[in-house]
Amino acid sequence: MRNRILIIDDDPDYVAAISALLEAADYEVLTAYNGTDGLKLAISQQPDLVLLDVVMTDRTEGLRVLKEMRTVPALEHTPVVIISSIYTEMPVFQVSPDAGWVPADLFLPKPVDPSRLLAEAARLIAVHKG
Amino acid sequence: MLAERIQWFVRIRWAIAALCAAAAVGAGIGLLPEIFDYRYFVGTALFLGAANLFFRWVTARFLRKRRLMVGQVLVDYLAIAVLTYATGGTATPLPMLFLIHIILVSLFFRPLTGLLVTGLGFGCAWVALLASSGASFWYGAILGSSFLFCWYLTCTITQSLKLREEQLEESNAMLERLDREKTQATLRATHELKAPFSAIKSYVYLLRDGYCGELPAEALEVVGRIGDRCDRLTDMIAAILQVGNLRTAVVKEDDFEPVNLVEFMVPEVEEAAVLANARKITVKAAPCQEREIMIRAAPRHLHTMISNLLRNAINYSQEGGDIEVALFSAKRNAVLRITDHGIGIAREQIPKIFDDFFRSTSAARVNPNGNGLGLTLVKEVAKIHSATIEVASEEGQGTIFWVWFPRVSAAAQREDEGGEPARNDDKGEDARRTGEVSHEAHH
Incomplete structure (x- = not known):
């Protein structure tokens, strides 16, 4: 059974590009273009990994979705990668996992290098599945 | 501020008590005219001393300072009235001491309280004058009018100042709100402008890495160019927004902190050395004689300035x-000097290098990818740090940039971390102006 990755991002072109990359690497890809749909999909489909944007309909939508995800028992330990350009735009706004207050597993700046994304996705899913 | 004024009055009261004691001695040994009865001076000195001690005790335990001030005014009125009586009424200008209290109360209390204190002061003065020398009706009328005029003038000025203060506070709150909204709008604009490039770059990555099938070498080269152009546009958007931000943002005091330039420069030089290494360029830090050179700086902006200057030196x-x-x-300044031996700048182009999007002919030839905003950013950051930039360059020989920051002394830093930076006054008058840029066409 193929591993399932959920992409939550409001940019359809970006979602299409990342979907093509992940599908080429034999992942099953689910997509959502806002936080609300993303959360519903995460609860119903229980993906093995979530790629999450931060700035969507509102400035911190991704962070809100992440916090809500962690309150759902089935998604409590699902690995989440925040992929956003917010870090380069506002370096003082610490959204990296090192900052301690964002319950994500990894932060990657957008646009992300394909080989790095694939390597990190494989690693996080392997760790999660034990 | 009110507490400060009350402290003045406490000190003045001690001084008056001492003067009264001296006057009592003078009157006792016959140094003063017979009319001065030493008992009044002794009584006033003791009364003022006791009152001061009482006020100190009460302040520490029970009363708020504002209420206490009215009590102090009443004590002083009594003392002045006794002294006025003891020194012969109209013979001395002592009744004018009531005016000080009228002004003070009118400054800090409502006009009606000020008017009551004025009336009370006039009453005390009038009783003392009548009891001692029997002042005339006209003297009383002039004294009363002076008191009333003083009260009216102080109240009018105070009300107008209060109104201005309220207007200023309102304007300040509005500016802060606008600044917050602008920061949010800038963040949103940056994000929206950069988002399409992230998508394009992601497609470029797919093509480059063969996820859409193998591409011929010529196509790969074109894809590479698209990616490079994409990066340059993204950088330019970021630089334009950053310049705009620096020019229009209300610079917040919170952004600034004491920075030890000696420590701050270590990672900056290391980072530049890594970049320079790719082109076999050496970046070396001259030995610094001091362990600590403190300035007040916004670290994020300071990094932008220094990295741009270093990147410029490397690129050219x-x-x-x-x-x-x-x-x-150097005296009150911290000086950063960056020297390169690169292409230099033509004499006639030096005055333009800090202009938006300006690229010197030689720079455009050597590094066609520059966006012409690096030195604009440097100038804007210098401006918000009250720093001065100097440039000396000769075409084909190299360029030297000096940045003169106002230095913060260790004592001033300890005393008040939020204080004003020292003035940049080690150099000529022209160079003192904020963000000033001066040029020389040779080393």
């Missing part, structure tokens, strides 16, 4: 060249 140095970074203090 020949392969195998060398760059020297020196740091020293």
Whole structure:
């Protein structure tokens, strides 16, 4: 059974590009273009990994979705990668996992290098599945 | 502020008590005219001393300072009235001492309280004058009018100042709100402008790495160019927004902190050395004589300035060249000097190098990818730090940039971390102006 990755991002072109990359690497890809749909999909489909944007309909939508995800028992330990350009735009706004207050597993700046994304996705899913 | 004024009055009261004691001695041994009865002076000195001690005790335990002030005014009125009586009424200008209290109360209390204190002061003065020398009706009328005029003038000025203060506070709150909204709008604009490039770059990555099938070499080269152009546009958007931000943002005091330039420069030089290494350029830091050179700086902006200056030196140095970074203090300034031996700048173009999007002919030839905003950013950051930039350059020989920051002394830093930076006054009058840029066409 193929591993399932959920992409939550409001940019359809970006979602299409990342979907093509992940599908080429034999992942099953689910997509959502806002936080609300993303959360519903995460609860119903229980993906093995979530790629999450931060700035969507509102400035911190991704962070809100992440916090809500962690309150759902089935998604409590699902690995989440925040992929956003917010870090380069506002370096003082610490959204990296090192900052301690964002319950994500990894932060990657957008646009992300394909080989790095694939390597990190494989690693996080392997760790999660034990 | 009110507490400060009350302290003045407490000190003045001690001084008056001492003067009264001296006057009592003078009157007792016959140094003063017979009319001065030493008992009044002794009584006033003791009364004022006791009152001061009482006020100190009460302040520490029970009453708020504002209420206490009215009590102090009443004590002083009594003392002045006794002294006025004891010194012969109209013979001395003592009744005018009531005016000080009228002004003070009118400054800090409502007009009606001020009017009551004025009336009470006039009453005390009038009783003392009548009891001692029997002042005339006209003297009383002039004294009363002076008191009333003083009260009216102080109240009018105070009300107008209060109104201005309220208007200023309102304007300040509005500016802060606008600044917050602008920051949010800028963040949103940056994000929206950069988002399409992230998508394009992601497609470029797919093509480049063969996820959409193998591409011929020519196509790969074109894809590479699209990616490079994409990066340059993203950088330019970021730079334009950053310049706009620096020019229009209300600079917040919170952004600034004491920064030890000696420590701050270490990672900056290391980072530049890594970049320079790719072109076999050496970046070396000249030995610094001091362990600590403190300035007040916004670290994020300071990094933008220094990294831009260093990147410029690297970009316009020949392969195998060398760059020297020196740091020293000169009286009240911290001076950063960056020297390269690269292509230099033509004499006539030096005054334009800090202009938006300006690229010197030689710079455009050597590094066609520059966006012409690096030195604009440097100038804007210098401006918000009250720093001065100097440039000396000769075409084909190299360029030297000096940045003169106002230095913060260790004592001033300890005393008040939020204080004003020292004035940049080690150099000529022209160079003192904020964000001033001066140029020389030779080393």
